[in-house]
Amino acid sequence: MKTIWALHGVNLNMFGQRDPAQYGTATLADIDRSLQTLAAELGVSVHSYQTNIEGELCERIHQAHREGVDAVLINAGAWTHYSYAIRDALAILKCPIVEVHMSNIHAREAFRHQSVIADIAQGQICGFGVDSYLLGLRAAVGLLGNKPS
DSSP states (O other): OEEEEEEEOTTGGGTTTSOHHHHOSOOHHHHHHHHHHHHHHHTEEEEEEEOSOHHHHHHHHHHHHHHTOSEEEEEOGGGGGTOHHHHHHHHHOOSOEEEEESSOGGGSOGGGSOOSSGGGSSEEEESSTHHHHHHHHHHHHHHTTOOOO
């Protein structure tokens, strides 16, 4: 069974409590449950991880490399826009990377328009709330050649 890691960055543990106009009311636990449900339908395994500590996310990405994870789904939160450390850690991976965001980062403040991750990801999905994660998971599975029938 293919293994996909869903990596959640800084402040994403506050989904459901933080700015519902931008992020909706779903919690991170809700998102992870939705990912698990879809993963079962698609025949893949999803492991979720969230941290507010940049170095811990880098270490987790290194672990993904060591373990040969099949794909990574990442919402790095604000780190998306400036963390070259996370970008460089992701660049080590030999597997597909799909960047996701709940809000449309291109329709928000100018500093959010830039992603330092985008050029090493196979694609970016944003602006669809929880569905951004689900579309991202479907994209990752598609990149692995396990498209559902």
